[in-house]
Amino acid sequence: MHIKRLIKHRSKYYDDRTEGPVKNALLYLSLRYSQLAPTNPYPYHSSHIKYVPLTTVSQSYNKHMRKAKTILITGPESSGKTTLAKQLAENLGAEFLPEYARTYLEQHGPEYEQSTLLTIAKEHTLAFDTSLASNQSKILLLDTFLLNIKIWSEEKYESCDSWILDQLTSFRPDGVLLCKPDIPWKPDPLRENPLDRDRLFAIYQQELDQLQWNYLIIDAERREKKLKESVREFISKA
Secondary structure, eight states: OOHHHHHHTHHHHOSTTOOHHHHHHHHHHHHHEEEEOTTOSSTTOGGGEEEOOHHHHHHHHHHHSOOOEEEEEEOSTTSSHHHHHHHHHHHHTOEEEOOHHHHHHHHHOSOOOHHHHHHHHHHHHHHHHHHHHHOOSSEEEEESOHHHHHHHHHHHHSOOOHHHHHHHHHOOOSEEEEEOOOSOOOOOTTOOOSSOHHHHHHHHHHHHHHHTOOEEEEOHHHHHSSHHHHHHHHHHHO
16 A cells, blocks of 8 residues: 555554554654645655655654664765665664665666756655654664765755755754775766765765764774674664
């Protein structure tokens, strides 16, 4: 049953007999997505969704369900983000949300425009909301999110859509793992910046400082020595 039907018929599910992740997901999604286009064959598609700001939803959402700790894994291209996310998901028993930009470009081809980044951002946000609503683990790992899209857009087009900026302001992870690009570059048809990863890393660090998000730098030394222990301690304090 897709989101439109869940929201349309939510009164059927919202009663004292309905508990667990289904009720939690219904509650959160109905709060977060307040309007869907009735004639669209894919009624949950991002272009037809009216988003309620994350801060508006979180107050009601947290009253009704346990919120998993959200850990963002971010950094420049080819800095080990996905490898780290998969490794930690297995070691910590956490849920892992893959990078949606790669999924989108693999499905639609490597060519894109600035408007494509907005589509990717909305679809990624929808995937995040769905995962957060149904998550049963104590930790939700994000393999990149809106911060990556903001920096990507500003680097490529010298601007970023206001929707992305608004959502980024409303979003606040419990912790951030910032991957340092001190590992060899791995060529990939979807990667674009092999020569200036250090400059981009400095931009990510500056953005995190400005946002005042709590972050831990994952460098080559930390990858080799007590990675799991370092990250587990960081998450426990997040």
